[in-house]
Amino acid sequence: MVKKFEGWECINGGLHCCGNLSPEPHYPSITRYPKGTSPEVVEGSEAAITVVFCVMGMTCAACAGSVEKAIKRLPGIREAVVDVLNDKAQVQYYPSIVNEDKIREAIIDVGFEAKSMGESSNDTSLQICRVHIGGMTCTSCSSNVESSLQSLPGVQIAQVALATEEAEIHYNPNIISYNQIIEAISDTGFKPILISKGEHISKIELQIDGIKNEQSMDIIQHSLRSLQGVETIDTYQDIHRVTLTYKPYLTGPRTFIEAIESTGSGCFRATIFSNDGGxxxxxxxxxxxxxxxxxxxxxxxxxxxxxxxxxxxxxxxxxxxxxxxxxxxxxxxxxxxxxxxxxxxxxxxxxxxxxxxxxxxxxxxxxxxxxxxxxxxxxxxxxxxxxxxxxxxxxxxxxxxxxxxxxxxxxxxxxxxxxxxxxxxxxxxKLMDLTPDTAMLLTQDDKGNVIGEREIDSRLIQKNDVIKVVPGAKVASDGVVVWGQSHVNESMITGEAKPVAKMKGEMVIGGTVNENGVLHVKVTRVGSESALSQIVRLVESAQMAxxxxxxxxxxxxxxxxxxxxxxxxxxxxxxxxxxxxxxxxxxxxxxxxxxxxxxxxxxxxxxxxxxxxxxxxxxPTAVMVGTGVGATQGVLIKGGQALESAHKVNCIVFDKTGTLTVGKPVVVTTKLFKNMSVKDFYKFVAAAEARHLL
Structure with missing residues (x-):
């Protein structure tokens, strides 16, 4: 459905300039604006406010996607990110156009409960720290570690899983640091290894070739430290490796590699060192x-x-x-x-x-x-x-x-x-293997026209990149379509066998399959923020529950x-x-x-x-194996409580045509209950199957 609004055209909830509807791939801002308002007026006149909502009732990435889509359809929304694992939605909006009540109503309209938690700048919400704990042999060990962690000031929730040998700690960073948590685990007699800290901090390890001495490493470290969004840098001279923690919404691995390779007259070469092999x-x-x-x-x-x-x-x-x-x-x-x-x-x-x-x-x-x-x-x-x-x-x-x-x-x-x-x-x-190994990155000029493309490692994709997805290829990362139209098979996320139509302004999810058209996708979520990563975290948390x-x-x-x-x-x-x-x-x-x-x-x-x-x-072993195997079969189980309650189920109701059926009824058996000729009877049966009598 297409509607005109004073020089702006609304296509599926997104507003775009009428003069830019040519087949040439030109991308204006995807932000939704009200009638008679341009992007320059909105963004130049006031600053966007960030608010965090507590959204209750979400069970999977499909729920998060529906909530995010409902929020982004509102006018005046600059950005919206939904975290299904922590039941949160972070929204950036322009207060002169939309308010918190309207955003909350939009979330409630799609079937979830929502409550505002205030601005993120004043938000003292907890951070999540995940730690691998070696040496635990029984539930007494895990219970002792859990009790020690819960007794720490600033720690709100501590879950220790014996089966996965991991701990997930929700803590207030203003009261206690992750280093103190690590020390507390060490004091109990076990070997802790930090996996991740915080919800919006990513970690990457780079292998660097061309380092000759300690001075070379110092030059690289100085170059990386000048980049925006870099949190910490750890260098390892003997193995020529650098470990960084960074904010993925500000920078990314491709920026790090470009900064390293442009340092020292181009004598350095950097690649991502994968810890998966280790x-x-x-x-x-x-x-x-x-x-x-x-x-x-x-x-x-x-x-x-x-x-x-x-x-x-x-x-x-x-x-x-x-x-x-x-x-x-x-x-x-x-x-x-x-x-x-x-x-x-x-x-x-x-x-x-x-x-x-x-x-x-x-x-x-x-x-x-x-x-x-x-x-x-x-x-x-x-x-x-x-x-x-x-x-x-x-x-x-x-x-x-x-x-x-x-x-x-x-x-x-x-x-x-x-x-x-x-x-x-x-x-x-295997869940993470659903994303492709490579992606086609598009290069644009100042007007947004495509001037080149190159194939890159999918791990190098950063937020706001524009990638090209050809027919038959998998979408490399979550994003919004900025050019083209196609059908995408989202059965990996939603279970729907029927492909979903996608056009300009529609959201696509990393790991889904593009079927019949070329799409240009602007990346909105990378790393741990992606839907697929949240599914993995959901499975891991289910194993801990x-x-x-x-x-x-x-x-x-x-x-x-x-x-x-x-x-x-x-x-x-x-x-x-x-x-x-x-x-x-x-x-x-x-x-x-x-x-x-x-x-x-x-x-x-x-x-x-x-x-x-x-x-x-x-x-714990049964829960761990059950949730892991279920995930590979497309069944997400939220912990042992769901498994334990499953034996009480005596009726299962399936919804949505396309999940189990294709919406095309066929005759599977016939039975004649009154006197009529068999020939006439089968004529009616054939007509019914051919939908002549429907």
């Missing part, structure tokens, strides 16, 4: 490390198992194993001791380290329980070996196979856990280890006292043992049985 290599090394530990553990554990459970029942081999060496010490017992010792102290060393760190900080985790259980079994078995050496009639039962097999089973569980985590990380990485049953398990896990130790000790005391008081028959006590040793066996059994407890591991 992350993948780290995950691969972690999987290989756990696999090697498992293999070595099995290599020593299987002989212990065979000697204890199988070979002792084979007549010929049994005779060899029962050959006495010293008094009652036989070859079988000695072999079990020798094979189980490396498993207990070398392969199982990680449990001692984890238990030491936990106890040093005043809490007990699963490593403490594993170390207690396996050590109790092992050292009691060593006690049995000592009794057989110095006794000619003692025949005690050992637990060498119990300690070694327990460690092997736990290592198997750890290996399966890191495998699941690795596959989920791959699933999330704890299901109700997991929260309950975390509460139990805080007291689980101490309770198990108390029950085990009580079992030993009760059986020992019962033996001294002769409350059970003496025939229950083996001839080679006394009541103390029998009671000790029962106490050790309680502790050992409680060791391989999956109380705190099963739920």
């Amino acid at each position: 992350s993948k290599a780290h995950k691969r090394d972690e999987i290989n490390r756990h696999f090697k530990l498992l293999i070595w553990s099995l290599a020593f554990t299987i002989p212990v198992f065979l000697i204890s459970m199988v070979l002792m029942y084979i007549p010929g081999i049994k005779h060899v194993l029962e050959i006495k060496i010293v008094n009652m010490l036989n070859i079988g017992l000695l072999l079990k001791w020798e094979f189980s010792t490396p498993v207990q102290f070398i392969i199982g060393r990680r449990f001692y380290v984890g238990a030491y760190k936990a106890l040093r900080k005043g809490y007990a985790n699963m490593d403490v329980l594993i170390a207690l259980g396996t050590n109790a079994a092992y050292f009691y078995s060593v006690y049995v070996v000592g009794r057989t050496v110095f006794s000619s009639h003692f025949k005690g039962s050992d637990f060498f196979e119990t300690s070694s097999m327990l460690i092997s089973f736990i290592l198997l569980g750890k290996y399966l856990e890191v495998l699941a985590k690795g596959r989920t990380s791959q699933a999330i990485a 704890k299901a109700p049953v997991q929260k309950f398990a975390d509460q139990i896990s805080k007291y689980f280890v101490p309770i198990v130790v108390v029950i085990s000790f009580s079992t030993w005391i009760c059986w020992f006292v019962a033996g001294k008081l002769h409350t059970y028959p003496k025939s229950w006590i083996p001839s080679s043992m006394n009541s103390f040793e029998l009671a000790l066996q029962f106490g050790i059994s309680v502790m050992v049985i409680a060791c391989p407890c999956a109380l705190g591991l099963a739920t």
